[in-house]
Amino acid sequence: MTGSDVTAFADFSPVRRRREQRAWNWYDWANSAYYTTVLTVLFGPFMITVAGRAAGCGDDADDTCKKTVDVLGLHLAAGSLPSYLTSFATIASAFLLPIVGALVDRSGRKKWHMGWCAWAGSFAAALLFFMSGDHWQLGAAAVVVSSILGGCSLVSYYAILVDISTEDERDAASSRGWAFGYLGGGLLLLINLVMVEAHGAFGIGKELAVRLSLLSAALWWAGFTIIPVRRLRDRPARAVVPEPGGLVRRSFGQLWTTLGEMRAFPMTLTFLIAYLFFNDGIQTVIYSASIYGSKQLHFGDSVLIAAILMIQFVAFGGALFFGRWAQRYGAYRCLLYGTFAWMAIVVLAMFLPARNIALFLLIGVAIALVMGGTQALSRSFFSLLIPRGREGEYFALYNACERGTSWFGTLLFGLVFQLTGSYRPAIVSLVVFFVLGAVFLLRLDPRRGIEEAGNAVPAAV
Incomplete structure (x- = not known):
């Protein structure tokens, strides 16, 4: 038997794809530490403390600090500064990412684009270590730059999923990635919260513990990114739109062509609109959970920290469970049922009694299970609605739409609270996003959407 006969008899492509999928998962593990430790938990309170000192609010500044700091000629309340910085990075990303996506599709070097954006972003995040005393300016610039670069890296990361998996493998691969991300982000967050809360046992002050935690997330992000960059392989660009000029000019041209052609993919557009709504609801539930638990249900920091950690680790199982469920019933059905589950969660949350830890944690478990699944399957299902060779652009639009509208939910939450004076109607008002998504x-x-995009229809849709 010749070598060619052996090759024809034994197809090793599934083994190679699975090997690359395992390598790909490591980037979820790497970047999730930044999003959990830095953006979700530690940066906001620490920035308020540092900026509050500069504004004259003292060392105990919190989000009620109304004294202002000067940001490029604007006088912004120190207590609101983290929210403004996050919003600016989000809006800037919404405009930048589609251009980045077009460039990625043309370059044929997705893994290196992901890697260099990740390393540049982690370097910017590492500068947060130097935010101390009343010197908040470097930290403000660092969090904006690192957040934008993190979004740029995710454009390539999501696009790579299409290269390393078949249509039938997509849901499981995406779910394993999300699960791995929850596990990695939760593990580092646990280590950092132990260091911050028990800083005296380590012989350091609390602020130094926070700064070291911020630095650890940057190093974690940079270090674990090496694994996918080394083990993944780049593919040549496919189905590139002919455009004149250099790479950047051609990328702009391809972007405009793609935007014009999207009318030929109505199901893709329909999903993007659905995703805008239900994802905005998910992000607002995550954002408002600690506020609701603290202000309405009167739980202390220890309960809230326990809930945050529990959600991270339970979401690991939720992502894997939904991935297996999708293989049997299809990602579309799982996403639809997931939006129904979110409706039930926010309605039940409205009736939670104050200071009932068991019921609060039970709702947290439900949030974690559904959150892990819906986020993972949204990514994999959308990948089936993308024409080949346009993954970077479409995933850039996916991320840009998510970032560009993610303030609707928080706006509604804030307005309802302002009108009613209670967080209970504010939390249940979020059901409208899941209803519209459904x-x-x-x-x-x-x-129809998968076929229009030119992709093979999986066994279970």
């Missing part, structure tokens, strides 16, 4: 999902024909 309405658009019900209008979507998944099989």
Whole structure:
């Protein structure tokens, strides 16, 4: 038997794909530490403390500090500064990412784009270590730059999923990545919260413990990114739109062509609209959970910290469970049922009694299970609705739409609280986002959308 006969008899491509999928998972593990430790938990309170000193609020500044600091000629309240910085980075990303996506599709070097954006972003995040005393300016610039670069790296990361998995493998691969991310982010967050809360046992002050935790997230992000960059392989660009000029000019041209052609993919657009709504609801539930638990249900920091950690680790199982469920019933059905589950969660949350830890944690478990699944399957299902060779652009639009509208939910939450004076109607008002998401999902024909994009229809849709 010749070598060619052996090759024809034994197809090793599934083994190679699975090897690359395992390498790909490591980037979820790497970047999740930044999003959990830095953006979700530690940066906001620490920035308020540091900026509060500069504004004259003292060392105990919190989000009620109304004294202002000067930001490029604007006088912003120190207590609101983290929110403004996050919003600016989000809006800037919404405009920048589609251009980045077009460039990625043309370059044929997705893994290196992911890697260099990740390393540049982690370097910017490492500068947060030097935010101390009343010197908040470097930290403000660092968090904006690192957040934008993190979004740029995710454009390539998501696009690579299409290169390393078949349509039938997509849901499981994406779910394992999300699960791995929750596990990695939760593990480092646990280590950092122990260091911050028990800083005296380590012989350091609390602020130094926070700064070291911020630095650890940057190093974690940079270090673990080496694994996928080394083990993944780049593929040549496919189905590139002919455009004149250099790479950047051609990328702009391809972007405009793609935007014009999206009318030919109505199911893709329908899913993007559905995703805008239900993802905004998910992000607002995550944002408001600690506020609701603290201000309405009167839980202390220890309960809230325990809930945050529990959600990270339970979401690991939720992502894997939904991935297996999708293999049997299809990602579309799982996403639709997931939006129904989110509706039930926010309605039940409205009736939670104050200071009942068991019921609060039970709702947290439900949030974690559904959150892990819906986020993982949204990514994999959308990948089936993308024409080949346009993964970077479409995932850039996916991320840009997510970032560009993620303030709707928080705006509604704040307005309802202002009108009613209670967080209970504010939390239940978020059900409108899941209802609208479900309405658009019900209008979507998944099989038609996959076929229109030129992809193979998985065994379970």
